[in-house]
Amino acid sequence: MSRRPSLFEGMGADFVDAFGNVDAMLTIAGVVRPKVRGVLRVWREVDLVEEVSQAVEGTTHLLSIAVTDAPGLESQRDTVTIDGVTYPIINVEDDARAMLKLFLSGDI
DSSP: OOSSOGGGTTHHHHHHHHHOOEEEEEEETTEEOOOEEEEEEEEEEEEEETTTTEEEEEEEEEEEEEGGGOTTOOTTTOEEEETTEEEEEEEEEEOSSSEEEEEEOSOO
16 A cells, blocks of 8 residues: 555646656666656754853755656655755655655755
8 A cells, every 4th residue: 555645646746746846866776867857945944052152054955746757755864965966865754645845965
C-alpha cells in the first residue's frame, strides 16, 4: 500500500506547473537528471543572542518539487543546480502528499 493517497497523484506536477518560479537540475547518486520545475522560497530570520545583545540573521532556502521528479533523492548526498550554481541538499522532507521540500545549503 502506498503512503500517498491516490487523490494527490499528479498534484505535485500540477502545482509546480502553476506556481513554479525556477528550473533546477538534480544530481541523484551521481547521475544528472533532466531539468525539473520547482518553487524556490527564501526567507530570513533575525534573532537576538541575549548573552552579547547581538542580532543574528539566518537565511533558509527551500526548493519544493514534485515527488515524482526525484525518485531516490537523499539529503547529504545529492545536489541541485539552479542557474548554473550547484547547492548541496542538506535535508529532504516529504509531505506524504505530492511534494518534496529540499533544504539547500549556500546563498542563492
